[in-house]
Amino acid sequence: MAEAAVAGNGAEAKMRVWRGDASGGEFRDYTVPLEEGMVVLDVIHSIQAMHAGDLAVRWNCKAGKCGSCSAEVNGKPRLMCMTRMNTFEPGETITVAPIQTFPLVRDLVTDVSYNYEKAKTIPPFKPKPKEADGTRRMYQEDIDRVQEFHKCIECYLCQDVCHVIRDHNENKPSFAGPRFFVRVASLEMHPLDTDDRLEFLRNEAGLGFCNITKCCTEVCPEHIKITDNSIIPMKERVVTRFYDPIARLLGALGGKKS
Amino acid sequence: MAGDSYETHEYDVVVVGAGGAGLRAGIEAHDKGCKTAIICKSLLGKAHTVMAEGGIAAAMGNVWPEDNWKVHFRDTMRGGKLLNNWRMAQIHAQQAPDRVLELEEWGALFDRTDEGLILQRDFGGHRYARLAHVGDRTGLEMIRTLQQRAVSLGIDVFMECNVQHLLMNDGRVSGAIGYWRESGELIVFNCKAVVLATGGSGKCWQVTSNSWEYSGDGMGMAMEVGADLIDMEKVQFHPTGMVWPPSVRGILVTEGVRGDGGTLLNSEGERFMFNYIPEFFKAETADNETEADAWYQDKKNNRRTPDLLPRDEVARAINSEVKAGRGTEHGGVYLDIANRRDADYIMRRLPSMYHQFKELADVDITKEAMEVGPTCHYIMGGVRVDADTSATAVPGLYAAGEVAGGLHGANRLGGNSLSDLLVFGRIAGESAADYALGAAAATAPAPAEVDRLTTLMLEPFTDRGGENPYAIHGDLQRTMHNLVGIIRTESEMLKAMEEIAVYKERAARVKVEGGRRFNPGWHLALDLKNLLAVAEAATLSALECKESRGGHTRDDYPDPDPRFGSVNVVTRKHNGTVSVSLEPLPEMPEELRKIVEEQV
Amino acid sequence: MSTVAIDKRTLRQDTWWLEPMLVVLGLGCFAIYSTWAALQNGNYYAAPYLSPFYSPCLAINCEHVSVPLFGSWYNWSPAILILWIPGGFRLTCYYYRKAYYRSFFWSPPACAVRDAASGYSGETRFPFILQNIHRYFFWASLPILAFLWWDAIIAFNFGGSFGLGLGTLVLITNAALLSLYSFSCHSCRHLCGGGLNSFKAAPGRYKTWGIVTKLNEKHMQIAWTSLVWVGLTDVYVRLLAHGVIQDLRFI
Numbered sequence A: 001m002a003e004a005a006v007a008g009n010g011a012e013a014k015m016r017v018w019r020g021d022a023s024g025g026e027f028r029d030y031t032v033p034l035e036e037g038m039v040v041l042d043v044i045h046s047i048q049a050m051h052a053g054d055l056a057v058r059w060n061c062k063a064g065k066c067g068s069c070s071a072e073v074n075g076k077p078r079l080m081c082m083t084r085m086n087t088f089e090p091g092e093t094i095t096v097a098p099i100q101t102f103p104l105v106r107d108l109v110t111d112v113s114y115n116y117e118k119a120k121t122i123p124p125f126k127p128k129p130k131e132a133d134g135t136r137r138m139y140q141e142d143i144d145r146v147q148e149f150h151k152c153i154e155c156y157l158c159q160d161v162c163h164v165i166r167d168h169n170e171n172k173p174s175f176a177g178p179r180f181f182v183r184v185a186s187l188e189m190h191p192l193d194t195d196d197r198l199e200f201l202r203n204e205a206g207l208g209f210c211n212i213t214k215c216c217t218e219v220c221p222e223h224i225k226i227t228d229n230s231i232i233p234m235k236e237r238v239v240t241r242f243y244d245p246i247a248r249l250l251g252a253l254g255g256k257k258s
Numbered sequence B: 001m002a003g004d005s006y007e008t009h010e011y012d013v014v015v016v017g018a019g020g021a022g023l024r025a026g027i028e029a030h031d032k033g034c035k036t037a038i039i040c041k042s043l044l045g046k047a048h049t050v051m052a053e054g055g056i057a058a059a060m061g062n063v064w065p066e067d068n069w070k071v072h073f074r075d076t077m078r079g080g081k082l083l084n085n086w087r088m089a090q091i092h093a094q095q096a097p098d099r100v101l102e103l104e105e106w107g108a109l110f111d112r113t114d115e116g117l118i119l120q121r122d123f124g125g126h127r128y129a130r131l132a133h134v135g136d137r138t139g140l141e142m143i144r145t146l147q148q149r150a151v152s153l154g155i156d157v158f159m160e161c162n163v164q165h166l167l168m169n170d171g172r173v174s175g176a177i178g179y180w181r182e183s184g185e186l187i188v189f190n191c192k193a194v195v196l197a198t199g200g201s202g203k204c205w206q207v208t209s210n211s212w213e214y215s216g217d218g219m220g221m222a223m224e225v226g227a228d229l230i231d232m233e234k235v236q237f238h239p240t241g242m243v244w245p246p247s248v249r250g251i252l253v254t255e256g257v258r259g260d261g262g263t264l265l266n267s268e269g270e271r272f273m274f275n276y277i278p279e280f281f282k283a284e285t286a287d288n289e290t291e292a293d294a295w296y297q298d299k300k301n302n303r304r305t306p307d308l309l310p311r312d313e314v315a316r317a318i319n320s321e322v323k324a325g326r327g328t329e330h331g332g333v334y335l336d337i338a339n340r341r342d343a344d345y346i347m348r349r350l351p352s353m354y355h356q357f358k359e360l361a362d363v364d365i366t367k368e369a370m371e372v373g374p375t376c377h378y379i380m381g382g383v384r385v386d387a388d389t390s391a392t393a394v395p396g397l398y399a400a401g402e403v404a405g406g407l408h409g410a411n412r413l414g415g416n417s418l419s420d421l422l423v424f425g426r427i428a429g430e431s432a433a434d435y436a437l438g439a440a441a442a443t444a445p446a447p448a449e450v451d452r453l454t455t456l457m458l459e460p461f462t463d464r465g466g467e468n469p470y471a472i473h474g475d476l477q478r479t480m481h482n483l484v485g486i487i488r489t490e491s492e493m494l495k496a497m498e499e500i501a502v503y504k505e506r507a508a509r510v511k512v513e514g515g516r517r518f519n520p521g522w523h524l525a526l527d528l529k530n531l532l533a534v535a536e537a538a539t540l541s542a543l544e545c546k547e548s549r550g551g552h553t554r555d556d557y558p559d560p561d562p563r564f565g566s567v568n569v570v571t572r573k574h575n576g577t578v579s580v581s582l583e584p585l586p587e588m589p590e591e592l593r594k595i596v597e598e599q600v
Numbered sequence C: 001m002s003t004v005a006i007d008k009r010t011l012r013q014d015t016w017w018l019e020p021m022l023v024v025l026g027l028g029c030f031a032i033y034s035t036w037a038a039l040q041n042g043n044y045y046a047a048p049y050l051s052p053f054y055s056p057c058l059a060i061n062c063e064h065v066s067v068p069l070f071g072s073w074y075n076w077s078p079a080i081l082i083l084w085i086p087g088g089f090r091l092t093c094y095y096y097r098k099a100y101y102r103s104f105f106w107s108p109p110a111c112a113v114r115d116a117a118s119g120y121s122g123e124t125r126f127p128f129i130l131q132n133i134h135r136y137f138f139w140a141s142l143p144i145l146a147f148l149w150w151d152a153i154i155a156f157n158f159g160g161s162f163g164l165g166l167g168t169l170v171l172i173t174n175a176a177l178l179s180l181y182s183f184s185c186h187s188c189r190h191l192c193g194g195g196l197n198s199f200k201a202a203p204g205r206y207k208t209w210g211i212v213t214k215l216n217e218k219h220m221q222i223a224w225t226s227l228v229w230v231g232l233t234d235v236y237v238r239l240l241a242h243g244v245i246q247d248l249r250f251i
């Protein structure tokens, strides 16, 4: 309770928030009262309620589960609802900018349709026939790997930070982005799946554009080891298929579906 | 304003909502050959369903072969204090296993048993470990699977598109009108059938696990065109929401914590749930700690721990403990799993709870107890539907998921919502498709009607008194929390009605700043209509229901009253006035009554 | 529609430039030293220790011949004959790729900091498409490891009698660290089992994959430790050979 008294006692959050749309905009400063335990999203909501009713922002769960509230806080791609105010220096001015990789709609909201378009291109799950007894048997050890990928909350922070499209807009048509490498890996490693997406990965999805610099992994709020566990294993499978004549000869070594 | 331009889309079936219910309905309607659209007001995949943690209840019998639909049916009915629509409960229990297995066909990966089948976990009110789950992120697995399925089928999805009003023609639904959140432009759908799958209305309350989306849109819109709402007073306060720090108050702590061995303690360290076992559940609940602890491993020879009594019981017990001065520093009770399970187990079973507490409250749940208290979570009431078809009273209008009422009776069991979405989402999609395929082509709405609704939607931009929508919403939430919360009483609810009347008047004077492009102030201003309608319906129903049962507890009528034991409290709007009446529940057939009453 | 009009290279306020700077320093120093050492063509053997930069020593002219593959006509530095293997292994290593793409190519210098170059084709074209041969370097590094272990074993042999010097321990540690480096390799992880879709059917490979995965999580740390150590090992042997220091003998 004592702490609450302190926090409630005139402590203030100083924020610098991007206001504007595709035609232009600027950072604007706001100051709102700070309460114990607040996250950046709470502060943005306070600004909305007290100073700028039309401040555009996306959110849903406020608990890091839905991946709606992605933004760049002090230049780092983050979920606003999982960024505690007490991780900053007291009195520090905190900059909140929209995602920079996708077209700006307004204020903190961007047009993330790139991701939904990419999702449509992924060859869907194609299961093998059921067991003789009509069941589907899968073992925990076979799905552990894939369950990590299924944790993805589609916050698209990895897509935002990936320099392949962040800094080189022209690559967007030929690059699916880390989120979708995770997705393809989850299908390729699915013990029931029978489709083959390696050709797709190499060509349409542009896996080769990734230079494994791991920024996607650094920002993933679900702590999915995107690069180590999905991108690199997929690169290795692509190598087996397209760049490794010996493995192709031996056949057995590679990631061929049985 | 009037005459504002709008785009028009033609479909056979329009599904409003892209949570579990909406997606499942859309898939079914599409598979039946209908041109189908799914509309949602957030991005695809962000609906409430994504937040569900614990699991999907389905009597597959993978862990307990003794389990079958009858036991599930019995648990659901008893958990709902027999106020459930028996037919819905029966269909639900019978079809849930197939629906879960179907998700597996579409790529879902549930946690496995040693035999390679779907693992099932314990949850409150379920006799056997029955919840198919993926750690504590089951809803995420479910919505992704359905979303990807819908995308791969090529179903049209309208994201961040907010449906505001249903359109009617000749006494049947003919479409819907709304706006794009991004551009603020208006959009009209002409269609033969509409499925409402908009979820609940928890944003009427202050402390809630629900997001901004839960403004009761489906209920508000359905009532507007003449559909009935039932049991709107039956609101589930989940016993375990976070209580500290203030900014996270209300965020859910999954019941899985207790299902996996966690236990509730008061500030004196006492496992107080043993003092709150109601007569109705005495026979099947352990009355001492040894038996309660042994139950986790051996369910045949032990009775279940009272920590896992149905949610209404646990929420009230916590409320009483706190009132009696045995609460924690921040007004909750302790939920302890740290002293009962090892860190590895906790991390494996409850990873997202671990992160939630670590990152939002600086609490390491593998070392310390959590502080928890009740939070508004779910509304059992909703649009009245026909059990076999999910049809509402309005031709062409269907409803499924949390927006529909009936399945859960007076109290919903954990895990029964996700299965509800799948079972009745499918049924609603199927019936809507059948209806649409047999119906005449959709007719375009009358321009005058579109003009009227357009004017309503754009009104907040005109200066009518300068009320701030955020302030009204905040006040409404406080009113509902303080006066129509967990424990209710007549005088307080009458006061709430007065306050709601004031808010309605203030809402008519709302003025929003800024333009139409992605303007949350405007969006909230429009949401107030439904928030207020649902708050009013809930309060009126709560006044009418002079007893305590499940998700409705009255200080002035603390006991169940048989008078209310076999009726629905029905709210409907006629010529602009809202009325409440009591109408008998459908009669349960003898053989099912036997199942329910059977002692175990 | 365009993206937000922020014209700064980054809005980050932390010391994002520190890591690339340290990597440039670390890798730069190593590259310079190892090139210099490899070109010395001398002072790489101080009985019974052979510097790992020159192992296996494949020419007749070696100070300590491992396998006499190259005749006396070969009188350049024997390090050149083998260093391309560990060199290529590290150059195409997934971790080092990350490290030098970031710190040398500024592509990107740090997360959410703009790339230096305006065009970008990643590893889709020459020369970087050659990174795909990494697994061949993994295979090639295995015999080298065998030689390094052999060097470590004969480092117990002091003119026919069993002994143990500080150099022995240095060589053993070196062989161990380089083995850890090879076996924590991403290609190794793939070859051991990462390429399979069902582990249930191959319990042996599942186990191996599990172990390699554990090692792989520490690949970066192992990469740096083994890099520093292999350099220090050469320094140690070189100082002994020059007679600057004396080996510490325990037995």
Ligand SMILES: Cc1cc2nc3c(=O)[nH]c(=O)nc-3n(C[C@H](O)[C@H](O)[C@H](O)COP(=O)(O)OP(=O)(O)OC[C@H]3O[C@@H](n4cnc5c(N)ncnc54)[C@H](O)[C@@H]3O)c2cc1C
Pocket (backbone or CB within 6 Å): B016, B017, B018, B019, B020, B021, B022, B039, B040, B041, B042, B046, B047, B048, B049, B050, B051, B052, B053, B054, B055, B056, B057, B138, B139, B161, B162, B163, B164, B178, B197, B198, B199, B200, B209, B210, B213, B217, B218, B252, B377, B378, B400, B401, B402, B403, B414, B415, B416, B417, B418, B419, B421
């Ligand atoms: C934190 C939390 C945990 C839970 N855990 C569990 C659990 O473990 N097990 C369980 O069974 N249940 C659980 N529940 C309950 C369950 O998740 C919900 O009841 C269920 O997901 C509701 O699904 P739905 O499809 O009806 O609605 P939702 O998933 O909420 O979807 C509603 C959809 O309607 C759309 N919509 C709403 N209004 C409009 C409009 N006006 N115009 C356009 N679109 C609109 C929304 O955008 C959204 O897409 C939990 C709930 C919460 C909040």
Ligand code: SF4
Pocket (backbone or CB within 6 Å): A158, A161, A162, A163, A164, A177, A178, A209, A210, A211, A212, A213, A214, A215, A216, A217, A227, A231
């Ligand atoms: S590792 Fe690859 S996919 Fe991930 S951010 Fe870097 S370049 Fe993009």
Ligand code: SF4
Pocket (backbone or CB within 6 Å): A067, A151, A152, A153, A154, A155, A156, A157, A158, A159, A178, A179, A182, A216, A219, A220, A221, A222, A223, A224, A226
């Ligand atoms: S992989 Fe991680 S960062 Fe990328 S979208 Fe998913 S959760 Fe977000």
Ligand code: FES
Pocket (backbone or CB within 6 Å): A058, A059, A060, A061, A062, A063, A064, A065, A066, A067, A068, A069, A070, A079, A080, A081, A082
């Ligand atoms: S609001 Fe859901 S992740 Fe932040």
Ligand code: FES
Pocket (backbone or CB within 6 Å): C089, C090, C092, C093, C094, C095, C096, C134, C138, C181, C182, C184, C185, C186, C187, C188, C219
């Ligand atoms: S050696 Fe580093 S990944 Fe192969």
